[in-house]
Amino acid sequence: MEFPDVVTIAVPIFVLLVLVELAAWRITGRGAYETRDAAASLIMGFGSNIAPLFGGAAILSAVWTAAYEFRQFEIPNTWWALALCFVLDDLRYYWLHRIAHERRWFWATHVVHHSSQHYNLTTALRQTWTGDIVNGVLFKTPLVLIGFHPAMLAFVFGINLIYQFWIHTELIKRMGPFELLFNTPSHHRVHHATNPRYLDANYAGVFIIWDKMFGTFVPEDDAEKPRYGIIKNLGTFNPFVIAFNEWINIFKDLASARSLREVVGYTLGPPGWSPDGSRLTSAKLKARWASTHCAEPPTAATAG
């Protein structure tokens, strides 16, 4: 079963769209670009493409090939199987993405993508150099075991990635009824924002309905412009520091851990967890915001 490598095919289109967005920014003043930030994002994207060549791709291929031998259903290479695969993989993406925000070990991989204080098409390319093996084995292997061929999975995820590229822009404000079902620039701006009301929301890849189903949807509020980045914004554009900063922080914390509880907390607890509660998790940030803004802490269901 063979499918085209859609991401590689799309790269020239990515480049063209970045140029268009740059020109639009210069002409209209909408959105924002900073050269060093954009350069860092592009280098992170480049690194994320070659990182699997150091063994991750081979490991994943071997795991999935072996897992496919234990598939539970014989799923044919048909249009309906492709559609079903796409939908289930997008559901898989939602949960991986959510866990990547709620559990520090996975956040250490994903934080790279959020580390820019800008939100433009180069931000879409700011991707991690780590985590492919663990994420791929844990979260995609179940779909292989169901019976979806690994090549089909790779193809639908490529489509998913291409879809997520164009939503990383401030040029598009709203998209009417399209916003009811699909992830859009507006929904994803909320996801990238560090405004407390917007934290840990809108994890969707393609279908925003997952956030609405699982209570993590927050609409963009025109009265509160998103501010992008991470809670403790990085002080460098060095791509190696961007790639490994949170991993270094995790291992520094583990070196000081005094119990199994602290080891588990520092790795599988939420980002910002600390034994003495001195650091801020997203929940604490929201509660702090709520104490100065409203009667009850905002949740994804009420923050809108």
Add this chain to the structure above:
Amino acid sequence: MTEIAVSLAGIAVLVLVSWFLGALRTAKVTQEAAAERLAFDEPDFAQGDWLVGTDGISAAAVSADGAEGALVFVIGDGLGTRRFRRGGVAVERSGAILAFKTSEPSLPKVRVSAPDEATAARWVLTLAEPRL
């Protein structure tokens, strides 16, 4: 190798175009900008005195009760902040320059240029030692 070369060339083109269009910008730290950024990042930090670096790339603040400090630094065209308990960050003074050592991989040191040595010395006492 060809694909890698083409990718790197594409990156170079985009970076050069962004530079040509004026995207290489550096923020300047003013008290207003620093206060606004700190208020967003740390809304429960009751801002007291400010030391805005004379070079416009950083600033330090002390909380109204003197128990905490904060740093504001430039990163590209934006600002970042760090908050710490008084005495929680090592501070060294060299003339009128204060060097705050955060020990973070992405921000190992923040230098704040005070207007004079006396001001820098006063700020070392303000932020470097915990209150008794």
